[in-house]
Amino acid sequence: xxxxxxxxxxxxxxxxxxxxxxxxxxGLDPRIAQANLSxxxxxxxxxxxxxxxxxxxxxKLVRCTRGAxxxxxxxxxxxxxxxxxxxxxxLDSENRTMLYIPEGLAHGFLTLADSTEVSYQxxxxxxxxxxxxxxxxDPAFGIVWPEPVxxxxxxxxxYPDVPR
Numbered sequence: 313x314x315x316x317x318x319x320x321x322x323x324x325x326x327x328x329x330x331x332x333x334x335x336x337x338x339g340l341d342p343r344i345a346q347a348n349l350s351x352x353x354x355x356x357x358x359x360x361x362x363x364x365x366x367x368x369x370x371x372k373l374v375r376c377t378r379g380a381x382x383x384x385x386x387x388x389x390x391x392x393x394x395x396x397x398x399x400x401x402x403l404d405s406e407n408r409t410m411l412y413i414p415e416g417l418a419h420g421f422l423t424l425a426d427s428t429e430v431s432y433q434x435x436x437x438x439x440x441x442x443x444x445x446x447x448x449x450d451p452a453f454g455i456v457w458p459e460p461v462x463x464x465x466x467x468x469x470x471y472p473d474v475p476r
Contacts, residue, residue: 313401314373314410329410330373330433340412341371343435350430352379352423356462360420361386361446361471368442369415371435379428380404381421382458386446389416396474398453403430418446420468422457447471 316327332342350359361384364370374383383403387394402424403409413419421430445468448455452474 314412316408316410327408329375341414341435343371344433345370346434346437348432348434349377350432352428352430352463353426354463355423355426355428356459357423357428358420358448358457358461358464358468360384360468361418361448362420362468363388363416363418363444364436364439365442365444368436368439371415372413372419373410373433374403374413374419374421375408375410375431376403376405377429377431378405379423379425380406381423381428381430383411383421384419384448384455385411385413386418386453386455387416388418388446392416396452398455400455420448422459422461424459445471446474450474452476 316329318325318327335342352359381403382400384398384400386398387396389395401409401411403411446453448461448468450473
C-alpha cells in the first residue's frame with residue numbers, strides 16, 4: 313500500500329504520487345512502460361483476475377481516481393510463502409491510496425460505485441499473447457467479494473480453476 317504524503321494549504325493539497333528514486337530506495341521497481349485508465353459504468357463490475365507471463369510479466373501501480381473499488385491481488389509465485397494467498401483493499405477517490413503489485417501476482421477489482429475510474433501504471437507493455445488470468449471465484453483462493461458481481465466479461469468469468 314502506498315499513501316501519498318499530503319502538503320495542505322488554503323488552496324487544498326498537493327501530493328506526489330510517484331517518484332522513481334523513492335521507489336528504488338524501497339526496493340520497488342520504478343519502470344513505467346505504459347499507463348492505462350479503466351472506466352466502469354456500473355457498480356458491481358468485475359475486472360480480473362489478470363496477469364502477464366514472462367517475458368512481459370509486469371509490476372502495476374493502481375489507484376482509483378473516481379468512485380471506489382474492492383481491489384484484490386493473488387500471489388501466483390510458486391516459491392513465495394504467500395503462494396495462492398490473496399490480499400484485498402478498498403481503493404477510492406477519497407482515500408487516494410495506491411496499491412503496488414509485484415510481478416507474478418494476478419490483479420482484479422469489483423466496482424463499489426457507478427462511474428468508477430481506475431488508473432494503472434505498468435512496467436511492461438501489454439502483450440496479448442502473454443496475457444493470462446485466473447477465475448475470480450476459484451475456490452483455491454477463497455476470495456470473498458463484498459457485493460454481487462453484476463457485470464463481467466466472458467473471458468474473466470470462464471478462466472479455468474487452477475490445478476490443485
